[in-house]
Amino acid sequence: MKPVPGHEASPEGDDSRALELLVLTVTVLDPDRAASLLGGLAESLRPAALRRCARLERMGRSGRHAALARVCAHRLASGAGRVEHIPGLLGAEVRKRLAPGDAGPQGSGPLERWARRLAAEL
Numbered sequence: 001m002k003p004v005p006g007h008e009a010s011p012e013g014d015d016s017r018a019l020e021l022l023v024l025t026v027t028v029l030d031p032d033r034a035a036s037l038l039g040g041l042a043e044s045l046r047p048a049a050l051r052r053c054a055r056l057e058r059m060g061r062s063g064r065h066a067a068l069a070r071v072c073a074h075r076l077a078s079g080a081g082r083v084e085h086i087p088g089l090l091g092a093e094v095r096k097r098l099a100p101g102d103a104g105p106q107g108s109g110p111l112e113r114w115a116r117r118l119a120a121e122l
Contacts, residue, residue, distance in 0.1 A: 018087075019048060019049060020052065020071065021071055021072075021087060022038075022049070022087060023038060023049050023052040023053055023056065024056065024064065024068040025068060025087060025090055026038055027053055027064055028064045028065055028068045028110075028114070029090070029110050031057065034053050034056075034057070035050060035053050035057075038050055038053050068114075090111060090114055090115060090118075093111055093112065093114075093115035094119050096115075097115055097116065097119040098119055
């Protein structure tokens with residue numbers, strides 16, 4: 001896998017990747033409040049999350065979106081992460097869109113747009 005900008009190599013492996021995905025998701029969906037939202041993490045996670053957030057903020061919007069797309073695409077392509085592994089509300093929205101017979105309303109907020117993008121890629 002290509003290194004993701006803002007990604008730190010870590011011996012924790014899966015935990016580090018999960019934190020990376022969380023930080024990417026929060027930073028892409030709400031860049032203005034990302035640092036304050038991530039500031040609510042546990043003491044052990046907060047410093048690494050805020051460092052990653054600061055690096056991602058310097059990348060700009062398109063870089064953050066590309067980084068999130070690469071992480072999600074790799075996880076889905078490798079079989080290491082299926083739709084059920086997409087975190088939080090974004091994951092719930094993607095699963096809802098992929099459910100058989102989904103003809104629900106198509107929102108226009110950032111969450112809905114990302115869910116449509118990810119669902120289209122699957």
